[in-house]
Amino acid sequence: MEKRSRLEPGSQITFRVEEAKFPNHDDALVVSVRIANARVKRVIVDTGSSADVLYFEVFKRLGITKGDLTPLASSLTGFMGDFVSPLETTLLPITIGEEPRTETIMTTFIVVDLPSAYNVILDRPTLNKLKAVISTYHHALKFLTSSRVGVVRSDPKESRQCYLTAVTMPKRPRPIQPPLDPRNDFKTPRHSESTEQLVEVLLRRGRPDKVVKVGMTLPEADQIQLVNFLKENADVFVWYPEDMLGVNPQVMQHHLNICHEAHPIKQRPRKFAPDRQKAIDDEVDRLMGARFISEVRYPRWLSNIVLVKKPNGSWRMCVDYTDFNRACPKDCYPLPRIDHLVDATVGHELLTFMDAFLGYNQIQMAP
Structure with a gap:
């Protein structure tokens, strides 16, 4: 088995079968990298994540002040659909690999204050910047550097320890929702009533039934202009089908363009309540x-x-x-x-x- 990815002219990243030191495993890919000149372990490589996450406890141990954080308005959505409100973001250098085959890039981390078995989550954008190729079978990550191909391998013991820590951590309490009534799926949703204040405008004298409603939130000048416009064109409004004059047949008619090979069909009558x-x-x-x-x-x-x-x-x-x-x-x-x-x-x-x-x-x- 050989896995190749041609990233640049003349450059190849190759995984060979004999490189798999721990073939019988299903653990996550957990590596160590350097962030802001500090060695950080328990970094999980997650190709299913769309955000680089740095947990707040690690952020404090790196010696970075909160003044280096940038506010973030959006929230993160977890696998179960729960929302996580991040603290802020920070831009830090991350170095992956061992000398002389290393690669350093600037990465924007989202800082969250939550308990976790991992210290950092690396996502797809960072992996793409590194031009990295992952093989979970080989438990390794390879990337291009100026000195040929660099490699970072995961320690199965560290991966297993992170997994055991994750499953034994206390779960955050989730709000208990009442069981859903399946009959509600068949109910017609009701439209929310507008809370805007409306004023009725009489378009024709002596016809209290022929009124229109105008929103009070419009500026006064716009209200006056709109009401005058409606009154000047009151003849184009209808409140009952009998008021419709219809379109002259010389102007427009409905034509049925039925195919010649089609046969007329009479549907069977239906019964109604x-x-x-x-x-x-x-x-x-x-x-x-x-x-x-x-x-x-x-x-x-x-x-x-x-x-x-x-x-x-x-x-x-x-x-x-x-x-x-x-x-x-x-x-x-x-x-x-x-x-x-x-x-x-x-x-x-x-x-x-x-x-x-x-x-x-x-x-x-x-x-």
């Missing part, structure tokens, strides 16, 4: 009254109704058009990506959201 059936009847009556839909006695295609629960507890009536969609060719022009739309708002002071309020019902179907 009484409360759902009432919601369907009410919605159909509303759409019929607004002339959005009309009755067809002998349809070639027949699709079932699907009810979806809204966050406020009411029902949204949809139609199962899966068979219809299969019979129509796919649109090769998708909608814009949401991140592109958000990026387009850069440089603007205000972002307005509009509720289309069943606007698609204003476009009629072509005969």
Whole structure:
């Protein structure tokens, strides 16, 4: 078995089978390095970590003052999802290897005040700076230096002692959470109510039902400008489906581009509970009254109704058009990506959201 990694032209790092002095082990790779001109043992090489960690007890023994620390706002996330609040960070030189094959780099350590069986955790960024290659089978770490290839080997006794220390250390108490109710996974999440104060603005005289709400946190000048704008354009707002004038068919119509080889499909009727059936009847009556839909006695295609629960507890009536969609060719022009739309708002002071309020019902179907 041979493991190679070509890091630079003409340079190779090689592991040979005969180099494995302790082949029958599964211990972690624990080495010793020099940090700030002091020999530090029990340094674990962790390729799964994304941060170089220096424990506070070791930090104090190195003789470094707290004035050399830099505040850190973020926190660390452990393997179990728990959060660790680091003290601060510090930039220190780290030397790995033995003379004459050594390598020294500057490393930013995150200082944490926690009990640990190790003194330091070396992570991926530092290993990449050292151009190091790790072999857990050989229990060794190799890296390039100006004097060919350097090597650092782990002591199995030290690794085993760190492991025994880690498993015997007292665990930090974790907050006890009540058992989760699996039924909550099927409950519709409720939207948090806005705590912003709103003021109702009457857009049309004599119609107290036609009002809009404006946030009180807007500056007074912006409030006046917004209210005047809404009143000047009150005719474009609708509160009931019957108020919709619809789009002239000469301007736009819905066309169904059904493939010629497709055969009409009539879905089998579904049964609904009484409360759902009432919601369907009410919605159909509303759409019929607004002339959005009309009755067809002998349809070639027949699709079932699907009810979806809204966050406020009411029902949204949809139609199962899966068979219809299969019979129509796919649109090769998708909608814009949401991140592109958000990026387009850069440089603007205000972002307005509009509720289309069943606007698609204003476009009629072509005969």
